[in-house]
Amino acid sequence: MSTSPATTPVLRADGLAAGYGGPDVVRGVDLELVPGREPVGIVGESGAGKSTIVAALVGQVRPTAGRVTWAGRTVTRIPLREKKRFRAQVRRVTQEGLDVDARWTVDRAVGAALTEARRAGSPSGATVAELLSDVALEPRFAPRTVGSLSGGERQRLALALALATRPAALLLDEPLTAVDPGMRGEVVRRLTEATAAAGTAVLLVSHDLELVERLCTTAHVLAEGTFVASGPLQEVLATSDHPAVRGLAEAAPLAVQRFA
Ligand SMILES: Nc1ncnc2c1ncn2[C@@H]1O[C@H](COP(=O)(O)OP(=O)(O)OP(=O)(O)O)[C@@H](O)[C@H]1O
Numbered sequence: 001m002s003t004s005p006a007t008t009p010v011l012r013a014d015g016l017a018a019g020y021g022g023p024d025v026v027r028g029v030d031l032e033l034v035p036g037r038e039p040v041g042i043v044g045e046s047g048a049g050k051s052t053i054v055a056a057l058v059g060q061v062r063p064t065a066g067r068v069t070w071a072g073r074t075v076t077r078i079p080l081r082e083k084k085r086f087r088a089q090v091r092r093v094t095q096e097g098l099d100v101d102a103r104w105t106v107d108r109a110v111g112a113a114l115t116e117a118r119r120a121g122s123p124s125g126a127t128v129a130e131l132l133s134d135v136a137l138e139p140r141f142a143p144r145t146v147g148s149l150s151g152g153e154r155q156r157l158a159l160a161l162a163l164a165t166r167p168a169a170l171l172l173d174e175p176l177t178a179v180d181p182g183m184r185g186e187v188v189r190r191l192t193e194a195t196a197a198a199g200t201a202v203l204l205v206s207h208d209l210e211l212v213e214r215l216c217t218t219a220h221v222l223a224e225g226t227f228v229a230s231g232p233l234q235e236v237l238a239t240s241d242h243p244a245v246r247g248l249a250e251a252a253p254l255a256v257q258r259f260a
Pocket residue numbers: 020025044045046047048049050051052053
């Protein structure tokens with residue numbers, strides 16, 4: 001394995017346009033996720049198209065123009081035999097995102113994710129305890145059933161399961177909405193350490209500007225389906241005069257004051 005930092009994107013969108021049968025809801029989107037680089041954020045008002053971009057990145061929504069590639073291959077044309085590896089290498093975590101039997105215990109769920117990762121050819125070498133620690137879930141959660149967890153605990157478990165493959169790219173679409181603000185900082189700290197150590201490229205979509213500012217070196221502001229400003233979020237909010245950016249800054253004046 002090479003020890004030099006990667007410069008090749010694992011996942012990239014070039015001139016991506018996509019929609020749901022009607023007019024495109026996103027267009028002209030260029031984005032690259034490079035393992036070993038700092039996390040990238042996307043912010044923007046509700047309905048701007050953030051989740052659509054993420055859906056296109058995982059091949060769930062087909063581009064109407066441009067393309068999305070995984071290690072150089074078009075994601076909507078990945079052959080069946082490669083799909084398992086793609087899903088292990090490119091993980092999406094959404095707000096709801098936990099697809100596990102509610103009767104399972106937490107350690108069974110994480111153990112199953114580790115087994116699945118090995119089967120997909122992406123063994124992480126991590127233990128159940130390490131993965132729980134990566135999302136700040138204490139060992140006492142291991143014997144709890146998934147159904148007994150709070151919303152925020154479920155979101156943290158979803159993140160732990162996504163980390164089981166040590167993915168090349170982790171796409172986080174509002175991953176911590178149910179985690180209370182006090183705990184959110186700790187989860188982000190642990191998650192940042194875990195993804196940095198594994199060289200995982202992270203994309204974070206969130207309405208939480210403070211979270212994006214803390215986690216991401218670069219953020220894109222999406223308005224009506226296109227990126228209208230990009231850069232360090234603090235700087236973008238302070239300097240861009242695009243109406244969509246001003247709207248965001250005014251909707252979150254506390255965050256702006258804190259960054260200024
Ligand atoms: N399955 C779908 N079928 C039809 N239209 C959809 C579908 N999913 C999303 N849309 C529409 O596409 C547009 C972009 O939605 P999207 O969910 O990508 O926005 P978003 O920025 O993620 O919003 P939010 O912040 O509220 O989650 C919206 O107008 C939405 O109504």
